[in-house]
Amino acid sequence: MSWTLDNLDVIGQLLGRHLLLSLPPIVLSLLLAIPLAWVATRVRVLRAMLVGGSALLYAIPSLPLFVILPLVLGTGIRSQWNIIVALTLYGVALMLPATVDALAQVNPRVLDAAQAMGYPSLSRFLAVELPLAGPTMLAGLRVVAVSTVSLVTVGAVLGVPSLGSLFTDGFQRGITEEIVVGLVLTMLLALVLDLLIAHLGRLLLPWSRPLRRGAVGQGAP
Amino acid sequence: MWQGGDTPGEDLAVITFEHVAKSYPDGTRAVEDFSAEVPVGSTTVLVGSSGCGKTTLLRMVNRMVQPSSGRVLLDGRDVASQDPVTLRRGIGYVMQSGGLLPHRRVLDNIATVPLLEGVSKKDAHGRALELMDLVGLDRSMARRYPHQLSGGQQQRVGVARALAADPAVLLMDEPFAAVDPLVRRDLQQWLLGLQGELGKTVLFITHDIAEALLLGDQILILAPGAQVAQRGTGEEILAQPANDFVRDFVGLAAGERVLHPSGSGDRTVLLDAQGRAVGVLGEPGQHR
Numbered sequence: 001m002s003w004t005l006d007n008l009d010v011i012g013q014l015l016g017r018h019l020l021l022s023l024p025p026i027v028l029s030l031l032l033a034i035p036l037a038w039v040a041t042r043v044r045v046l047r048a049m050l051v052g053g054s055a056l057l058y059a060i061p062s063l064p065l066f067v068i069l070p071l072v073l074g075t076g077i078r079s080q081w082n083i084i085v086a087l088t089l090y091g092v093a094l095m096l097p098a099t100v101d102a103l104a105q106v107n108p109r110v111l112d113a114a115q116a117m118g119y120p121s122l123s124r125f126l127a128v129e130l131p132l133a134g135p136t137m138l139a140g141l142r143v144v145a146v147s148t149v150s151l152v153t154v155g156a157v158l159g160v161p162s163l164g165s166l167f168t169d170g171f172q173r174g175i176t177e178e179i180v181v182g183l184v185l186t187m188l189l190a191l192v193l194d195l196l197i198a199h200l201g202r203l204l205l206p207w208s209r210p211l212r213r214g215a216v217g218q219g220a221p
Numbered sequence: 222m223w224q225g226g227d228t229p230g231e232d233l234a235v236i237t238f239e240h241v242a243k244s245y246p247d248g249t250r251a252v253e254d255f256s257a258e259v260p261v262g263s264t265t266v267l268v269g270s271s272g273c274g275k276t277t278l279l280r281m282v283n284r285m286v287q288p289s290s291g292r293v294l295l296d297g298r299d300v301a302s303q304d305p306v307t308l309r310r311g312i313g314y315v316m317q318s319g320g321l322l323p324h325r326r327v328l329d330n331i332a333t334v335p336l337l338e339g340v341s342k343k344d345a346h347g348r349a350l351e352l353m354d355l356v357g358l359d360r361s362m363a364r365r366y367p368h369q370l371s372g373g374q375q376q377r378v379g380v381a382r383a384l385a386a387d388p389a390v391l392l393m394d395e396p397f398a399a400v401d402p403l404v405r406r407d408l409q410q411w412l413l414g415l416q417g418e419l420g421k422t423v424l425f426i427t428h429d430i431a432e433a434l435l436l437g438d439q440i441l442i443l444a445p446g447a448q449v450a451q452r453g454t455g456e457e458i459l460a461q462p463a464n465d466f467v468r469d470f471v472g473l474a475a476g477e478r479v480l481h482p483s484g485s486g487d488r489t490v491l492l493d494a495q496g497r498a499v500g501v502l503g504e505p506g507q508h509r
Contacts, residue, residue: 117314119306119337120306
């Protein structure tokens with residue numbers, strides 16, 4: 001424990017940077033996946049392309065992507081933007097198919113009813129279709145969050161500091177404790193974000209909570 | 222004041238179908254050539270087997286389906302010339318299982334159209350509570366989600382929602398098909414009472430001839446392609462079925478609807494096809 005106690009400020013700093021590198025890709029994945037999924041569910045040809053493309057995108061190994069991106073973006077190899085852009089790409093690759101599936105699962109009768117009530121098509125999407133896709137999308141977003149937190153560590157190899165720096169530094173200097181701390185904190189951070197998103201989802205989608213027993217079918221038919 | 226837009230109740234009253242037809246690119250002809258009028262303040266029932274085109278006809282009224290030819294008029298105005306969103310907000314629509322929004326509480330479901338029209342939440346909810354009273358739902362259910370209600374309750378919410386903007390016209394698309402027979406009978410009786418009170422112009426769709434006979438002031442029996450096999454009151458159809466299709470459809474051919482008098486004692490007992498007593502013959506002109 002002595003290494004940990006001696007380096008609490010460094011660990012804290014790295015934890016903070018890790019969080020700052022993780023949050024933008026998670027949020028951006030969600031925000032980008034929604035309009036892309038909207039297009040994919042309405043244009044059949046694009047659906048196959050976008051969903052297939054996502055799988056392909058996710059198959060690109062992360063290290064080469066981190067190396068190629070600076071060339072494409074014109075950023076320095078140590079810029080945090082490389083990490084954010086790369087992880088957003090991976091995030092969208094996960095989130096887009098999840099969102100497409102989630103939208104496809106929405107009961108078409110409900111959408112029909114909304115149209116018959118006089119919802120204009122954009123507000124029908126935003127106020128009916130999207131919220132009803134919410135629970136399934138939420139499951140996708142939790143995977144994105146955990147995956148992103150884990151992938152941020154790869155950036156350490158390129159010199160972008162995060163909890164991953166504890167692995168690289170620990171390996172170089174032969175400090176096992178440092179490696180273990182990096183590993184445990186990464187997993188804890190992933191767990192905390194996962195639970196936070198799940199909780200936020202329950203707050204935003206109160207109707208999707210399991211139904212209370214005994215609340216059904218009282219009174220007049 | 223909570224009914225929005227420039228479509229006050231009295232403007233939309235009669236639905237007229239003028240030689241409407243609907244065919245799809247694959248060659249299916251859902252509706253061949255259909256003409257009909259739905260008079261003000263009465264219930265017209267389109268009854269036919271599934272796939273006969275009755276739902277297509279209903280959806281032409283609020284422009285959910287565009288006819289391939291012919292016109293649908295609401296109080297003399299071609300619906301094709303009207304903005305679909307405004308048109309739909311002025312027409313009540315009730316569908317199977319209520320078609321409620323699962324993520325909105327009962328109160329918000331009922332207030333859907335007024336809220337879309339920009340009525341304040343307070344006014345819309347106040348009106349929605351009144352409608353809950355009208356359709357016989359306890360106000361304690363206002364904060365529930367649809368899945369926390371029984372099928373019959375959901376259906377009542379569906380009717381309340383359709384009435385929220387006080388439309389002159391109600392479209393009902395097999396509203397009671399998904400509830401069990403006992404509840405269905407309750408809901409049918411309840412709807413009859415409600416219609417007696419409100420006098421809306423109702424276009425009702427069903428595949429159930431018993432429901433059609435019960436609810437319809439005017440009944441149109443549809444054969445595939447929405448061809449009208451017969452139109453008239455229930456009495457006219459039972460008294461003079463136009464052809465074998467109608468006889469078969471209303472159950473006269475199989476004798477299901479034929480009652481036989483049995484003259485024992487002071488009163489004439491009526492027996493059904495199996496010889497079971499189902500009632501007695503009343504005096505002429507004493508029905509409601």
